[in-house]
Amino acid sequence: MNHIVFLDRDSLIANVRRPALEHTWAEHPATSAAEAADRLRGATIAITNKVPLRADTLARLPDLKMIAVAATGTDIIDLPAARERGTVVSNIRDYAYAAVPEHTFALVLALRRNLMAYRADVEAGKWQAAPRFCLFDHPIRDLHGSRLGLFGYGALGKQVARIGRAFGMEIAVHTRTPVREDGVVNVSFDELLATSDVLSLHAPLSDATRNMIGAAELATMKPTALLINTARGGLVDEAALADALTRGVIAGAGFDVLTQEPPVPDNPLLTLRLPNFILTPHNAWASMEAMQGLANQLIDNIEAFVRGEPVNRVA
Structure with a gap:
């Protein structure tokens, strides 16, 4: 038994x-x-x-x-x-073929359209005091026509790509094995970093991927780019990311994972109070x-x- x-x-x-x-x-x-x-x-x-x-x-x-x-x-x-x-x-x-990709795009859309900043503006009374009917103090960007870069193309990466296509995004992928699929552009890691408007990580944590994105890699990304991590904590150097967001090296980031979970109080991402950074508590997978x-x-x-x-x- x-x-x-x-x-x-x-x-x-x-x-x-x-x-x-x-x-x-x-x-x-x-x-x-x-x-x-x-x-x-x-x-x-x-x-x-x-x-x-x-x-x-x-x-x-x-x-x-x-x-x-x-x-x-x-x-x-x-x-x-x-x-x-x-x-x-x-x-x-x-x-989680539906849950994680949906959460990924919840982060992308909130950041791409600056929802956090605009919510804060409304709560602070800025819209109420505006001279016009609308407020547009923060840039709003469409997804249509932009490049979605994917590091990793397993089941979740593929579903994120499908959603991206529905928004009219171009799909670029970096994987160990080239993807033979219409509408997918295979690129090097360096090109993925340099050309993605939204870079979404969908890879396991290993010795090869640990801190694969640090200060040097963040510096090669577009200043208008977003970095999304709903995969594993440890893929990104958290101190380097906090510094890059504070200095405007990239436009924003949405994370659902941290290197240590539950996080320690001195994690540099926990102290950020920026409208261009969203951190959720490792629950992208946790739909009912x-x-x-x-x-x-x-x-x-x-x-x-x-x-x-x-x-x-x-x-």
């Missing part, structure tokens, strides 16, 4: 059905890294969203046969250690529909593993 332990159940607001297999089930609202090994003692299947399982923890869990990650990112798992121990690791894929789809796929992954047909394997 399988014993399944969900380490951070409160991270998923959805109906999590019980797997159609003989099992026992335990769940915890949240779990610290230090508590993980004790709570997983005797477990054959672990479910974790953001609780890290490193090599030292896995070494204490001889019964563990599967780790079901309740997310797409698997950087919280020591994958080489899991492989060495024969522990299957499966993740969730393509569940997306979370339920994630929960359904999570249990599908477990059932497939127990049948001997594991899916969505990363280890």
Whole structure:
């Protein structure tokens, strides 16, 4: 009989059905890294969203046969250690194909049309005191005819591109493998930086992508460009971005992720009070529909593993 332990159940607001297999089930609202090994003692299947399982923890869990990650990112798992121990690791894929792209464009549109600045103006009484019927103290830019640059072209990048086309944007992509698709221009990373009016990141965090956009890269972007990150914290040097936004190196940025989450109080992006920067608390993925789809796929992954047909394997 399988014993399944969900380490951070409160991270998923959805109906999590019980797997159609003989099992026992335990769940915890949240779990610290230090508590993980004790709570997983005797477990054959672990479910974790953001609780890290490193090599030292896995070494204490001889019964563990599967780790079901309740997310797409698997950087919280020591994958080489899991492989060495024969522990299957499966993740969730393509569940936020609507939620994340919609959030991406919510950020883009708010920044491109300066909605934050205009809301502040209305709250400050500037429209009420204006000599004309309208107020246009901040530039408003159309998306139509502009270039949408995408770093990464997986399921989410492709959906962002589809929305961009609907707005009449030109799509430029930088990926390891060139995209063979009508209406997509393949460009180098340098050209992506230099020519994008909106640059949106859709790549995993790895040694190769960590801080891939820093002060030098920001300086090559258009001064009218927007930088959007709904992918992973750590892709952008946060101190460099805060400086670039303060000095007007780029026009604006919209982020849903930070290097450390929950963020530490001295994160340089938390102290920004600029109308051209929007920070949301890593909830681009968290529509009700997306979370339920994630929960359904999570249990599908477990059932497939127990049948001997594991899916969505990363280890």
